[in-house]
Amino acid sequence: TIQTMADVHGAVMLPITIGFLASLAGLFVILDSAQGDRRLALTDYRPAEILTVRMTTIVIATSIATVAGLAVTAASFDAVNWWLFALAGVLVGLTYATIGVIVGPVFGRLGGLYLLLLLPFIDIGLAQNAMFDAAPPAWGRYLPAHGAMRVLMDGAFTSQFDEVGALLLALVWLSFLTTLAALVFRRVMTR
Numbered sequence: 001t002i003q004t005m006a007d008v009h010g011a012v013m014l015p016i017t018i019g020f021l022a023s024l025a026g027l028f029v030i031l032d033s034a035q036g037d038r039r040l041a042l043t044d045y046r047p048a049e050i051l052t053v054r055m056t057t058i059v060i061a062t063s064i065a066t067v068a069g070l071a072v073t074a075a076s077f078d079a080v081n082w083w084l085f086a087l088a089g090v091l092v093g094l095t096y097a098t099i100g101v102i103v104g105p106v107f108g109r110l111g112g113l114y115l116l117l118l119l120p121f122i123d124i125g126l127a128q129n130a131m132f133d134a135a136p137p138a139w140g141r142y143l144p145a146h147g148a149m150r151v152l153m154d155g156a157f158t159s160q161f162d163e164v165g166a167l168l169l170a171l172v173w174l175s176f177l178t179t180l181a182a183l184v185f186r187r188v189m190t191r
Contacts, residue, residue: 008131010077011085011156012124015092015149017069018062019120022093025061026100026181027112029054034105034188047189051182058101062093077156084155091148091170096120098177099144105188124149144173 037050066089070082079085099119103112126132127140128149140146147169154163 007077007157010073011079011153012129012131014069014073014085014089015128015145015152016120016124018065018089018093019096019124019145020116021065021069022058022062022097023100023103023116023120024113025065026058026097026102027104027109027116028100029058029061030101030185030188031104031109031112038189038191041189047186048182050189051185054185055101055181058097059094062090062097066090066093079156080159081155081161084161085152086155088148088152088155088170091151091174092124092145095144095148095170095174095177098174098181101181102177102184105184120145144177147171147173 033054037054040050041047066086069089070086096116096119100112100116103115106112107115123140123143123145127136127143128145130153136146147163147166150163150166151170154161154166
C-alpha cells in the first residue's frame with residue numbers, strides 16, 4: 001500500500017528523469033552523428049546497420065540513466081518489486097530515447113531540445129502522475145508513457161504483477177516509435 005505522498009513522488013520522479021535524459025541522448029546521438037553517418041552510407045554501410053549502432057549507443061546511455069536514477073531513488077524510496085520497477089523505468093527510457101531520435105531530425109537541435117524538455121513532463125509528470133489523480137485524465141491514456149507508468153506503479157507498490165495489458169501497450173508504443181525512428185533515420189541518410 002502507498003504510505004505517503006512522498007512515496008508516490010519517489011516513484012514518479014524516476015521515470016520523469018529517465019525519460020528526459022534518454023530523450024536527450026536520442027536527440028544528440030542522432031544529430032551529432034548525422035554527417036558521419038551520411039559518410040558511412042557512402043561507403044556501403046546500410047542505414048539499418050548504422051541505425052543499429054546508434055540505437056545501441058542510445059540504449060547504453062538509457063541504461064546508465066536508469067541505473068543512476070534507480071540508485072538515487074533507492075536512497076529515499078523502497079519499491080515493492082524492484083525488478084518490475086526497473087523494467088518499467090527502462091521502458092520509459094527507451095520510449096523517450098526513441099522519441100528523441102524522431103524529434104531531432106524533424107525539429108532540429110534547439111526545437112527538439114525545447115520539445116523534449118516539455119514532453120516527458122506533460123506525459124509523465126502531469127498525465128500519468130498518481131499524485132494528481134489515481135487515474136490519468138482521458139487524454140493521458142493516449143500518451144507514450146501510459147503503459148510503462150502503469151507497470152512502474154504496479155512494481156512500486158504491489159507485490160503481484162497485474163498490468164499485463166499495460167506492459168503490452170508499452171511494448172506496442174515502443175515498437176511503433178522504433179519503426180517511425182527507422183523511417184526518419186532513413187530520410188536523414190538520404191539528405
